Amino acid sequence: MRIQFTLTCQKGTIIPINYQSEISNWVFSVLSKASPEMSTWAQKRGYDFASRTFKLFTFSPLAIYPYEMDQVRQEFRLQGNQVKLTFSTFTDPSFEQQIIQLFRQVPLTLGLYEGQPGKFEVKHWQVMPHPHFKEGMQFKASSPISVTNVDDEKPVPNPYLMPDNPDYDVSFFTHAVRRFKAATQYKSLAALKLIDPSFAMNFRMFGQAKSRLIHLKPNTDGIQQLRGFVYDFEVAMSLPLLEFCYYAGFGEYPQLGFGYVEIKEKEKEKEKSYGGGGGKPYSNHQGDGHHRGHQ
Numbered sequence: 001m002r003i004q005f006t007l008t009c010q011k012g013t014i015i016p017i018n019y020q021s022e023i024s025n026w027v028f029s030v031l032s033k034a035s036p037e038m039s040t041w042a043q044k045r046g047y048d049f050a051s052r053t054f055k056l057f058t059f060s061p062l063a064i065y066p067y068e069m070d071q072v073r074q075e076f077r078l079q080g081n082q083v084k085l086t087f088s089t090f091t092d093p094s095f096e097q098q099i100i101q102l103f104r105q106v107p108l109t110l111g112l113y114e115g116q117p118g119k120f121e122v123k124h125w126q127v128m129p130h131p132h133f134k135e136g137m138q139f140k141a142s143s144p145i146s147v148t149n150v151d152d153e154k155p156v157p158n159p160y161l162m163p164d165n166p167d168y169d170v171s172f173f174t175h176a177v178r179r180f181k182a183a184t185q186y187k188s189l190a191a192l193k194l195i196d197p198s199f200a201m202n203f204r205m206f207g208q209a210k211s212r213l214i215h216l217k218p219n220t221d222g223i224q225q226l227r228g229f230v231y232d233f234e235v236a237m238s239l240p241l242l243e244f245c246y247y248a249g250f251g252e253y254p255q256l257g258f259g260y261v262e263i264k265e266k267e268k269e270k271e272k273s274y275g276g277g278g279g280k281p282y283s284n285h286q287g288d289g290h291h292r293g294h295q
Helices: 020-031 036-043 093-105 168-184 239-248 265-274
Strands: 002-008 014-016 057-059 067-070 075-078 082-089 108-113 116-127 136-141 202-215 225-236 261-263
Touching: 002 093, 020 057, 020 093, 020 108, 036 093, 082 093, 082 239, 093 116, 168 202, 168 239
Parallel strands: none
Antiparallel strands: 002 082, 002 116, 014 075, 014 108, 057 082, 067 075, 108 116, 136 225, 136 261, 202 225
């Protein structure tokens, strides 16, 4: 599921350019308050919300327009009183309303306002429609996708592979399959065409990739900085795996806001032409405008 939240704040709140750690910690804090039913669902799959081992989620960059940016201090000064954030997770759809209520109950603490911690509270939300997935689709990485080398026989000085590396696609799909298998507890992947030689998984990048080095504050993974790349791309993979990556994030460390993608407009136009898609989105506030986001 994907839920777009509109959060209110004080105009003039100052937030860091690298805010991924704070949002990640907020999400973990929200999920730790899950009901016994939702907690049991996670535990049956080997995860635990309280100990922050559930990492099948990612989130979009904050949409913070209008703002002023201080390059020296690496900060944004918000010129409006609201921001938007889309939370994306591979979770049972029956928990949708519970997740919304949990986010409404726990404010996001981020940045400073007049010397005090900045507070962001959920005011509106919109459940995004379920896309019409097909085995080959084009996406745009809204947040960096981080992929590290998986071939121990080919050690590289920099573990973060560039998308034009000849071995990038192997690592890209290896990480995806490993995460999917752990999440769904499949002992055999043959039925899903994940090890079927007649169904080759393909990756193709369009244009140039842009490198992003994100500096992180204390987080559950103990990572101080993380490199990823933003780019447009096309993938061919089985539908269950494609849907998993769309909601749980592509690449590694999606729980830190990496690997969030949007379907390219070209694909959306095809959906309209063929009548695909999962219906209209619904929300508690219609007519909410879209804000330009920072990337």
